[in-house]
Amino acid sequence: MKIRLILAVGAALVTMSCQQDKKLVLTNPLDQVRADEVVVIERASLEGSFTPAQASFVPVVKNGEQLLASQVDDLDGDGEWDELAVLVSLQPKEELTLAVDFVDPAEYPEFTKRTNLRLGIDQGDHTFKEVDYYLAPDNKDGFEIIAQGESVSWENDKMGFRCYFDVRNVKDLYGKLKPDMVLDKIHTPELGDYHTLADWGMDVLHCGSSLGSGGLALLENDSLYRLGSTETYEYQKIVEGPVRSVFDLKYGGWDVDGQNLSAVERVSIYPGKYWFQSDVTVSGFTGEKQVVTGIVTSLLKNEPFQFDADVYKAIATLDVQSLNNDELGMAVLAKADEVTRIDRTTDINFFELGYQTVPEKNFSQVISETYYLAQKITNDVPARHFFFAVWGLENPKWKEISEFEKYISGEAEKLSNPVVVTIR
DSSP states (O other): OOOOOOOOOOOOOOOBOOOOOOOOOOOOOOOOOEEEEEEEEEEHHHTTTOOOOSTTTTEEEETTTOOOOEEEOOSSSSOOOEEHHHHHHHTTEEEEEEEEEEOOGOOOOOOOOEEEOOEEEESSSEEEESSSSEEOOOOTOOOOOBBBGEEEEEEESSSEEESSSTOOOOOOEESSSSSSSOOOGGTTTTTOOOOOOSSSEEEOOOTSSOOOOOEEEEETTTTESSSSSSSEEEEEEEOOOOOOOOEEEEEEEEEEEEEEEEEEEEEEEEOOEEEEEEEEEEEEEEEEEEEEEEEOOOTTOOOOOOEETTEEEEEEEEEEETTTSSSEEEEEEEEEGGGGEEEEEOOOOOOTTOOOBBGGTTTSSSSSEHHHHHEEEEETTEEEEEEEEEEEETTTTGOOOOHHHHHHHHHHHHHHSEEEEEEE
16 A cells, blocks of 8 residues: 655645754664554654744654655643654665654645544434533433444544443444545434445444443453443543544543442554554552453354464454454454453343343443453553454455454564654
8 A cells, every 4th residue: 555645735835944954764674565654753852853943833744845644743732732643654674764844833734634533412403513522421320322323433544433422332343445534424314324334334343242342341350340331431532633543531430349440541543554552541459450352252153363463462353244244353452461361251141131231222231242352451551452453345355364364463563663763
């Protein structure tokens, strides 16, 4: 895949900066092509070597006369940018020398949007208003769908993902057949029923009372405690742009075997990738615990599998298990030295046994039909994993387990050997 390097839309870009001798140098340490790689550079790393003509100006990156897709991100909400994210493509062992210029923030170039976030709140007239922050209503004693597509949703040009914005807190998948950003139109007449195959794709996953596609739980005393039915549940958009989008899901009052815990999941998504990144921070305990994420197995006919990928451990499934009755692959990737357990839950239907959390959805808080990976965590320290999803209808190669495993292993190698950034 070749990266699209998009010039500014409209008027020609005019940069204003002091003459600089220094350059930004990106080096690929691997003997493999790296397409659609997002390189994140902290502001402090640039400020010592590059000086804007005006203090308010922000950086852009050029390869010769061509702009690279980029964005400047304010991660802490103080109104000042903290990181520069740049989208690059590198050949094996390539060293790419780039120039840094500065522009007025109001004149920042527009690039093709390849990531997207959406939490739309029902306005009572079958329309949805997008919000950057929202505190979900307390619905422990009832159930009400207030969110567009029932969920917080995120996508890139390859796949779409969602997490139910209610007591279920299960993750789900949209298979995509086009690179366009479509989630803003989900659950509207323009796109129609998202459970039915359309030219853009569809909802491809049955979740039931499992963890779906990367839902979260805690493993405590040999039992799984779903991250759901918490006292508070908040969404906070951090950044949204062409190069990456990031948001937080925040939980307070999480009852785990009588312990009152809190958690934050920070989700990041990048262009061109069949995965999203999840950083999970749990607070309110001492010592060490085990956070769990997993994959629904309810329609699985083949056995799930695990394998080593560089310094990572992967668990995966690939089967004719989509709601379109075609191939769907899912996987979890985490550092091998952090993985404490890989297992599979029972397939018992706890809802039918009376453990009924959401009767309207036949949903039980008791987790079943899930292949999962447990990862050790300490209090207030983020634990990172990556969730992968591929759809055979989007690309025929995803019909083969060998191709899926090859892709995961290649991504693991890239994650273990990031692009090297130097200024000289």
